[in-house]
Amino acid sequence: MVISLSVVVLLLVLAWIFMRSGGLKFSHALVCVLLGFYLASSSMAATIHDGVTATAEVVSGLRP
16 A cells, blocks of 8 residues: 555656646656556545545536
8 A cells, every 4th residue: 555655646746747847748648547547546536536526516516
């Protein structure tokens, strides 16, 4: 668990740096995909899923 959490943090930092640089190359996209796979298998997956679901419900409830 410690190793996968450190990999998630490393990939998160790399994805943030790539996003700030403005360009998305294939290697940047690969880092983002790997981040997604590691986050999905981490203990944070349920919390992230619940947060995204709650946000989607709030946004879908808004009437323009």
